[in-house]
Amino acid sequence: KTLKIGIIGTGAIGQDHIKRCANFLSGVEVVAVSDIDKKSAQNAISTYGLDAKAYESGNDLIQAKEVDAIIIASSGKTHAEYILSGIEAKKFIFCEKPLATTIEECQAIIEAEQTYGKRLVQVGFMRSYDRRYQELKKIIQDKKLGQILMIHAAHRNQESPENFTSEMVITDTLIHELDIFRWLLNDEFVTVSMIPIRKTSKAPKGLQDPQFALLETQSGIRINVELFVNCQYGYDIKCEIVGEEGVASLPAPAAVSICQHEKRYDQILANWQDWFLEAYNIEIQEFINECLVGKLQGPDAWRGYMATYVAEFCIESQKKGQEIAIPVLKCPDFYRSDNKIE
Ligand code: NAD
Ligand code: ISE
Numbered sequence: 001k002t003l004k005i006g007i008i009g010t011g012a013i014g015q016d017h018i019k020r021c022a023n024f025l026s027g028v029e030v031v032a033v034s035d036i037d038k039k040s041a042q043n044a045i046s047t048y049g050l051d052a053k054a055y056e057s058g059n060d061l062i063q064a065k066e067v068d069a070i071i072i073a074s075s076g077k078t079h080a081e082y083i084l085s086g087i088e089a090k091k092f093i094f095c096e097k098p099l100a101t102t103i104e105e106c107q108a109i110i111e112a113e114q115t116y117g118k119r120l121v122q123v124g125f126m127r128s129y130d131r132r133y134q135e136l137k138k139i140i141q142d143k144k145l146g147q148i149l150m151i152h153a154a155h156r157n158q159e160s161p162e163n164f165t166s167e168m169v170i171t172d173t174l175i176h177e178l179d180i181f182r183w184l185l186n187d188e189f190v191t192v193s194m195i196p197i198r199k200t201s202k203a204p205k206g207l208q209d210p211q212f213a214l215l216e217t218q219s220g221i222r223i224n225v226e227l228f229v230n231c232q233y234g235y236d237i238k239c240e241i242v243g244e245e246g247v248a249s250l251p252a253p254a255a256v257s258i259c260q261h262e263k264r265y266d267q268i269l270a271n272w273q274d275w276f277l278e279a280y281n282i283e284i285q286e287f288i289n290e291c292l293v294g295k296l297q298g299p300d301a302w303r304g305y306m307a308t309y310v311a312e313f314c315i316e317s318q319k320k321g322q323e324i325a326i327p328v329l330k331c332p333d334f335y336r337s338d339n340k341i342e
Contacts, residue, residue, distance in 0.1 A: 003288050006032035006067035008058040008082055009074030010044040013096055013124075016273060017071050020281055021288075022048045028288045034061040035074070058082050062089050069291045071284075072096060076171065080105035087112045087120050092291040094284070096124040098175055099304025103312055106305035114334045119296045122287055123304035125179045129286070130279035132250050136241060137184050145243025148185065153177055154226040154238035158270055159202075166208040169227050170194070170314045174213055177225050178314075179299070179307040184241075187217040188328045189310050194318040202230040213314060218328060234268035235275050302335035 005021060007014055010033055021028045030048075034055040035041040041054040055061035058078070062070055062085045069092040072082045080100035086093040087109070099121075100106045113121055127133050140148060155173055164172075182188065195212040203209035210228035217223070226238075239250040253275055255267040269275050283298065290296050310326060317324040 001027060001292050003028045003291050004031040004066055004068045005029065005071060005288075006034070006055070006061045006064060006069075007044075007071045007073060008034050008061055009072065009078075009096075010035040010037075010040045011073065011075075012273075014071070014073030015044055015047075016280065017073055017284060018044055018048050018050070020284055022050060024281060025285045025288060027292055031066050032061045032064055034058050059085050062086050062091065067091065069093070069287075076101050080109060083109050083121060084112055087116055090116070090120070092120055092122075092287075092296065094122045094124065094287045095304070097179075097304070098171060098308050098311075099123050099301055100308060101171065103305075103309055106301070106308050110301050110305055110332070110335075113301055114332065119300060121301040121304075122296050122298040123301065123307075124283070125176065125183075125299040125303060125307070126276055126279040126283045127176055127180045128183050128299060129283040130276060133180060133184065133239075136239065136248055136250060139248050140184060140241065140243075144246065145241065145248060146245035148221050148241060148243045150221060150242045151181065151223040152238070152240045152242070153181075153223060154228065154236065156226070156231040156234075156236040156238075157229040157272075158232060158234055160204070160207060160209065160229040162204060164204070164207055164229065166206075166211070166318065167315055169207075169209065169211055169229055170213075170311050170318065171308075173227055173229060174225060174314065175307050175311055177213070177223075178310045179303055180239075181215070181217075181223055182303070182306060183299075185217060185219075185221060187219050187221060188306075189215050189313075189326050190218050190328065191216040191323050191325055192310070192314050192317050193323040194314055200228075200230055202232055208318075211318075214323075235271050236268070237275060300335055302331055 021030050030050050031052050033041045070086050072095040076098050079095050193214040196208050197210045209230050213225040215223040241248045257266045313324045313326045
């Protein structure tokens, strides 16, 4: 069986997903693409040699009879509208993070999905497909570190795009940590403080970089995340979990080591595409397999909602310069049955 997929958004990650579907993954054919920039959609067809139609609009692609499932890889603000149309068309939807950019949009999505009565939506939180994070989760679950006390984390990008704002450091960057720590710990955030740090001269004017996010969970675990989106040296994700009986750390992906001029040095990966390559491949392959058997199991709309929900409190803290309490929401039974966080 082959899943016929339509991809909306042929920018950086849209092209990555097209490429992996066209060249590496199985049981899938890209039959439709669409981008507000029509040339970009046409280029994707020729670059990856697709036997696909370029649709004028994302909504036309969603309605197309030959499209069984949709990947949404357009800019964050466009996600909600496409997801809601996809649910109306009763099609499986893989949407890149964020699920949507406002709490209201996320609520509309989870309501529409529950009204339909079956999961149709998956969010692109690929870290939970990464073997290293899966190992950390198992170590925590098996209580190898005893009780978890705190986590030191960092999310570093070599350079930020020109239009990047201090708020986007939360909605675009920190959002991965807001999801992965809920998933790792099976715990909810109850407070957040966003703390500005001495600004690097390498950041564009107006962008607060770096920043700290200090989070507290319901069980009392403290998490500090360094967010540094113009760190210059490469892409880097750090996660050190401190328990009462030991410490577990996320390793960086193995990269080539060079010996030269009486020195030995390791290459550092420059981007998220390489750092999480295997996780993206597994994430999309599993989405394809699950669409084919009619049952999604990956990160659900509730996870997407919770990340956007907590991000709103992070933005409030950033604006007010103070710690903000985050009321804990009850997960609807619909999202518990098939797809518990644990
Ligand atoms: P990008 O700017 O390279 O690509 C976005 C594309 O969307 C562009 O081609 C743009 O023309 C198109 N677009 C904009 N509005 C549209 C609309 N209304 N309809 C159709 N197409 C439209 O951005 P990107 O880096 O590829 O990011 C795309 C999405 O993927 C974002 O939500 C981003 O947060 C997410 N993303 C996720 C990861 C991850 O690690 N999971 C990594 C990168 C990006
Ligand atoms: C990007 O949009 C992603 O989602 C990457 O995974 C993340 O690490 C990066 O910081 C974001 O800009």
